[in-house]
Amino acid sequence: MGLLSPTASMTRYKVTGNIENSIKETILKGLKKFCIADIENENFEKSVGWTSFDNPFNPDFDGMKFEIGSFFLFSMRIDKKNLSSKIIQKHFSIEYARQAKKNGRDYLSKNEKKSLKEHVVSVLTLRIPSTPNVYDLLWNYETGSLYFFSTLKLANEEVETLFFKSFNLSLVRLFPYTMAELLLDLSDVEKDVILNLSPTKFTD
Amino acid sequence: MLDIAVAYNRFKFLGFEFLTWLWFSIDGDTDKTRHPLNDFSIGNRIALENRRDNKIEIITIKGDDAGLEEGLLALQKGALVTEINLIYVEDQNKWQFTLKGENLSINNIRHPDIGPYESSEDVDAFVFEKIHHYNKVVEIIDQTFKLFIASRISGNWIAQTVPQIKRWIKH
Numbered sequence: 001m002g003l004l005s006p007t008a009s010m011t012r013y014k015v016t017g018n019i020e021n022s023i024k025e026t027i028l029k030g031l032k033k034f035c036i037a038d039i040e041n042e043n044f045e046k047s048v049g050w051t052s053f054d055n056p057f058n059p060d061f062d063g064m065k066f067e068i069g070s071f072f073l074f075s076m077r078i079d080k081k082n083l084s085s086k087i088i089q090k091h092f093s094i095e096y097a098r099q100a101k102k103n104g105r106d107y108l109s110k111n112e113k114k115s116l117k118e119h120v121v122s123v124l125t126l127r128i129p130s131t132p133n134v135y136d137l138l139w140n141y142e143t144g145s146l147y148f149f150s151t152l153k154l155a156n157e158e159v160e161t162l163f164f165k166s167f168n169l170s171l172v173r174l175f176p177y178t179m180a181e182l183l184l185d186l187s188d189v190e191k192d193v194i195l196n197l198s199p200t201k202f203t204d
Numbered sequence: 205m206l207d208i209a210v211a212y213n214r215f216k217f218l219g220f221e222f223l224t225w226l227w228f229s230i231d232g233d234t235d236k237t238r239h240p241l242n243d244f245s246i247g248n249r250i251a252l253e254n255r256r257d258n259k260i261e262i263i264t265i266k267g268d269d270a271g272l273e274e275g276l277l278a279l280q281k282g283a284l285v286t287e288i289n290l291i292y293v294e295d296q297n298k299w300q301f302t303l304k305g306e307n308l309s310i311n312n313i314r315h316p317d318i319g320p321y322e323s324s325e326d327v328d329a330f331v332f333e334k335i336h337h338y339n340k341v342v343e344i345i346d347q348t349f350k351l352f353i354a355s356r357i358s359g360n361w362i363a364q365t366v367p368q369i370k371r372w373i374k375h
Contacts, residue, residue: 003334006314007312008312008313054327068328138338147338151304151311172208173208173212174308176216180349183346184350184353186353202279202282203279
């Protein structure tokens, strides 16, 4: 459910930190450096990186427009190969029988089993296609406000890490405490009052 | 500023109190002049949670015309609102979304219709319109949260607001 979906869900962030050079060039550099890597026909289970908002499955940051008004608009993509334990078990059993027969035994040692399982997972990972998930980001670089169009814990953790690696800027998630602290323009005295709040009881 | 992970857990209760206060402000508060509270109504979902004796009781009320009596009953037993679906109407335009108390994430945002785009030139205008609607939702949440925090850290919270909420819950 991204920015263009009929219904959307979002987590809000405040971007903190400074960019000393041209912000647009810095962001473009970070997007290119941490662009999603293709893991089809590769022995990797997961890939996380940036992609373009309007062409998420064929990112080309050189020809891409990622600025709209005072917003940067781009997406994070997570490609993951989901190997079910049943598929692994099936191929492991087949390989186990083949290997045991080849060795002239009807069993494999503990180390042989471990090595065989790693081999099976590796071969399957190479063969199966990855499932892509695309999450849009809308970043108002004038106000430092960022909307991330997902509320999934895993996606939020990935974007926080990737954002920092790419741009050397931190994403501070907005929740009740940080909203009061960062958005409401409270005095130091008022912030101290919030720090000392304890839960209210609405029943007698 | 506190460590983020510590603050997240330490102040979860503030989000639950915010949503409980919000329901009271929409449904039970006699002061209907405060913008944007006067343009809100409760949507199609409220979730409440009651933690006592190391047990968690979760009550969820769903449906467009669902009665909220069970929710009030849960409040009487000490529950707080953890999730609320809200409708905001302004100049005949309607925004609907669900707020989660724990982190104030905004879910299932629906906004007034935007005409379809027919050419690539229309896409920018379409995206701008979308941004406008998301900003609107964020703006009204921030304004409402600001009203809550102002009330929550004032002396009136214990002296006036909490007794009013208690009366509304009993009623």
